[in-house]
Amino acid sequence: MNPMYRRLRITALFACFVPMSVGGCECGSKTPAGGAAATPSATPAKPEGPTQPLIKKAEIADWCPEHGVPESICTRCNTELTDGFKTKGDWCDKHGLPDSQCFDCHPELKAKFEAMAPKSRG
Numbered sequence: 001m002n003p004m005y006r007r008l009r010i011t012a013l014f015a016c017f018v019p020m021s022v023g024g025c026e027c028g029s030k031t032p033a034g035g036a037a038a039t040p041s042a043t044p045a046k047p048e049g050p051t052q053p054l055i056k057k058a059e060i061a062d063w064c065p066e067h068g069v070p071e072s073i074c075t076r077c078n079t080e081l082t083d084g085f086k087t088k089g090d091w092c093d094k095h096g097l098p099d100s101q102c103f104d105c106h107p108e109l110k111a112k113f114e115a116m117a118p119k120s121r122g
Contacts, residue, residue, distance in 0.1 A: 068113050069101050 064074040075081045075098055085091050085098040092102040103110045 063118050067101075068103075068110070068117065070116070073098070073101070075101070 062070050062072050064071040064077055067074050067076050071077060073081065075085060082091075085100075090098045090100050092099045092105055095102050095104050099105065101109065101113075103113075
């Protein structure tokens with residue numbers, strides 16, 4: 001065996017196994033030299049979290065108060081949206097509204113949209 005290779009191999013084995021056999025250092029232990037464990041005098045208080053968010057949540061004013069739906073999908077305020085709803089097959093011919101917004105045909109939708117409405121500040 002090549003002496004250089006052997007020396008390298010012995011050094012590698014020594015570097016790996018000696019730290020494991022020593023068992024580590026106890027330099028940072030809280031046990032005093034006498035062997036008795038030190039008792040903490042006081043427990044540190046937990047830091048309190050912020051009472052308000054650091055960054056305010058952006059509120060988007062996307063609500064049509066007249067018709068009770070998001071303004072971005074209100075076909076009564078923006079008639080250009082009508083063709084898109086008709087193309088998707090989401091249209092109530094009887095009431096001239098998207099079927100997904102027709103409270104007359106689907107009364108359960110009213111509660112859904114009321115839940116989505118922005119809460120009034122007051």
